[in-house]
Amino acid sequence: MSNRIDDFGIQMIKYSELFYSLQGEGRFVGVPSIFLRFFGCNMQCPGFGRDGDSTPIDYKSDLQIETLEDAPIPNLGCDSAMSWSKEFAHLAKKDLPSTIAQKIVDLLPSKSWQRNENVNDVHLVFTGGEPLLKGNQEDIMQLIMLLPGLKNVTFETNGTQVISEEMIDFFNYDRPDIHVTFSVSPKLKNSGEEYDKAFNHHALKIMNVVGNSYTYIKAVLSKVEQFDELQEWIDMYYKRFVKLDAIYVMPEGATVEQQNNYAEIANECLKREVYFSPRLHIDLWGNKWGT
Numbered sequence: 001m002s003n004r005i006d007d008f009g010i011q012m013i014k015y016s017e018l019f020y021s022l023q024g025e026g027r028f029v030g031v032p033s034i035f036l037r038f039f040g041c042n043m044q045c046p047g048f049g050r051d052g053d054s055t056p057i058d059y060k061s062d063l064q065i066e067t068l069e070d071a072p073i074p075n076l077g078c079d080s081a082m083s084w085s086k087e088f089a090h091l092a093k094k095d096l097p098s099t100i101a102q103k104i105v106d107l108l109p110s111k112s113w114q115r116n117e118n119v120n121d122v123h124l125v126f127t128g129g130e131p132l133l134k135g136n137q138e139d140i141m142q143l144i145m146l147l148p149g150l151k152n153v154t155f156e157t158n159g160t161q162v163i164s165e166e167m168i169d170f171f172n173y174d175r176p177d178i179h180v181t182f183s184v185s186p187k188l189k190n191s192g193e194e195y196d197k198a199f200n201h202h203a204l205k206i207m208n209v210v211g212n213s214y215t216y217i218k219a220v221l222s223k224v225e226q227f228d229e230l231q232e233w234i235d236m237y238y239k240r241f242v243k244l245d246a247i248y249v250m251p252e253g254a255t256v257e258q259q260n261n262y263a264e265i266a267n268e269c270l271k272r273e274v275y276f277s278p279r280l281h282i283d284l285w286g287n288k289w290g291t
């Protein structure tokens with residue numbers, strides 16, 4: 001049961017953003033995609049951009065912000081803090097699944113997932129915050145039921161949330177035509193999060209149970225030295241029989257200026273035979289909401 005039932009017993013989806021853009025990271029860089037950014041996360045990742053310093057960042061803002069679009073994007077810590085920090089909960093939107101489904105269709109340029117038969121479908125990306133929090137899973141299934149023709153779904157997740165049996169059955173039996181990509185960003189030391197909270201191999205093993213799926217790691221690294229820690233994580237996943245389809249590394253940095261480690265990280269990817277992921281949306285449009 002969704003945890004966002006309104007006073008009249010109606011299920012609402014709580015989200016920060018809904019937009020159409022190019023996928024900027026990971027397996028599907030450059031693919032036109034609809035992004036639904038859920039509100040809420042089980043982590044805070046205060047360490048990003050702060051050289052591993054995990055002192056909590058106070059996201060309180062004295063700005064009078066009325067809409068998310070007016071909010072400055074944090075350059076330190078989690079770059080999507082507005083999608084989970086309680087200080088900004090008033091910026092989140094709530095809509096019925098049917099309303100969101102209609103908004104999604106309205107965002108699609110051809111009003112369908114595929115303008116040309118059998119090629120180049122638009123993807124749907126669930127991001128956050130953490131899209132796979134328990135309360136979101138039922139919302140996601142409801143929403144997908146309202147979106148005929150959808151062929152590709154990606155979850156951008158921190159890899160700590162176990163998907164429900166209902167969700168496994170949903171993808172395996174109700175919508176086996178949908179290809180599901182789990183883009184897992186494990187939170188290594190540079191995130192400032194504790195290992196015990198961040199490492200959950202069981203969550204990934206359960207993702208593997210979805211038949212028409214692809215599970216890959218998208219690690220955010222700022223220094224070459226962090227590749228060894230990533231390798232330790234990968235080894236631990238393998239030892240526990242997690243099936244991984246690919247490993248990507250993406251340079252840390254919420255702005256072009258902060259991404260001064262691009263070449264260094266890319267060269268290390270070459271050396272270690274690991275896939276490199278750019279952050280295309282930042283290169284194209286800078287660090288902005290709705291991209």
Ligand code: SF4
Nearest residue numbers: 041043044045078129
């Ligand atoms: S898991 Fe992702 S959304 Fe949540 S705090 Fe960390 S970086 Fe931000």
